[in-house]
Amino acid sequence: MGQKSGRSGGAAAGVSSAIPRAVYERELYRLQTELVKLQEWIRQDGARLVVVFEGRDAAGKGGTIQRVAEHLNPRVARTVALPRPTERERTQWYFQRYCAHLPAAGQITLFDRSWYNRAGVEHVMGFCTDEEHERFLRQCPVFERMLVEDGILLLKYWFSVSDAVQEQRFRRRLEDPTRRWKLSPMDLESLTRWEAYSRAKDEMFQHTDIREAPWHVVESDDKRKARLNMIAHLLASVPYREVPRTPLSLPERPPATSYQRPPRNLQSYVPDHAATLLRGGDRPK
Template sequence: MSKDGRMPRKIYERELYRLQGELVKLQEWVRAEGARLVVVFEGRDAAGKGGAIRRVSQYLNPRFARIAALPAPTHREASQWYFQRYVQHLPAAGEIVLFDRSWYNRAGVERVMGFCTDDEYRRFLHQCPVFERLLVEDGILLRKYWFSVSDEEQARRFQKRADDPMRRWKLSPMDLESITRWEDYSRAKDDMFVHTDIPEAPWYVVDSDDKRTARINMMAHLLSTVPYQDVTEPALELPERPPSTGYERPSRDTQHYVPDHAAAVSG
């Protein structure tokens, strides 16, 4: 580790790139096998879920590896069976879906902030393990990660966001409220684990005070839990460009080019 206790950047970037290469292999295996992979990312605000998702998906084909980050439910969705709006985002054969928060909103923010009733909350704790067992029984590969961050580190990250105009949008009123409800969220998370940490779909906790270490550990673990193999791809051979048939590009004066701002700032 470096002097500040974090994973050294050079080691991190080298291992990150290697793991991302393995994730590309995993994606090709999922496509070839017609597998369905769901990865749930949960945790406290500013725990590093978003950064981990970006690194996981960076080199994957967005046509087959989708990020599901659902907004607050509409009035119509709120009247549906709770899991209904999540079901439509589940993968088809050959697809990967990364849930940036998921149905566990009910056990976390909705419970703590009073956005659901006690009956709705108890019903969720009863139905969630059944729902996930059905997913796994149907062949879906379900992985659930909880990103754990200390209160000191969360406060530091919140302050950094508040001081950075490029990232201030990440601080919502709900994020600020979570500071004063730290223990409420802790109790809600503990209760959630008691009911939903099941053998068919266990929770995996990621220590995320060091974001680099958290990303590496999470990605390596995910790869270790899926029995993927290298998929032989057909060799690619670029064709030769055919001879010209007399085509000439139109004059630049006939088209609208964007101004050369790069040249202006380059001096």
């Protein structure tokens, strides 16, 4: 067995100096402003954009998706994170339930994991048969070529994290009560099956890294850099333009009439929890 740095699953050897928070936040805001422009172009031109986020557990996909969608209109940009298939869905053509979430004209779909579950966790954990896995590897390129041929803009990102950084993030999730929900027995299983997941990913790339829909690898040991790099690449990959907007201005508020607000004691208000903190009173347990 080689050293841990050799088991990065594609991550670069070593991480360069971190980006200062102020620099990161300034550039993130600039990129998010461009994402809003992209959204408006998608909406006006009736384009359809699909972005697939894949990668190992704790690779930073969820945080990046949050930054992408943070300032977008949820009626235009939807994040899709499907649960386990139902009994009925298990009898369908494998890609069928994903098709239901593809965007219509003027919409963006962000897949937080996608049909590639079959090439990863389902294959490694034995949730699908070898025949189903092989069929997926044959059909997936055909399926994606159909999407692209129909005019869908399809971008696929693989977030690559080293085993050492993944383990650090798992430990932080165990210790942080607000993050424990992110850690499941399936996630912990991935620690002991690192090489199996690596082989599955390599085989998946071999079959699905196609010219019409290539994979783009995001080095994600440094989350800030990963987010900036991914969003910048997304913006550079879509031929959007800024859509002129009709100037808006606030109208003059009309003068008050005879309206009177009902007495406050007729309504139920939430307790002023914030005031207890300012007074230094009892903290809620």
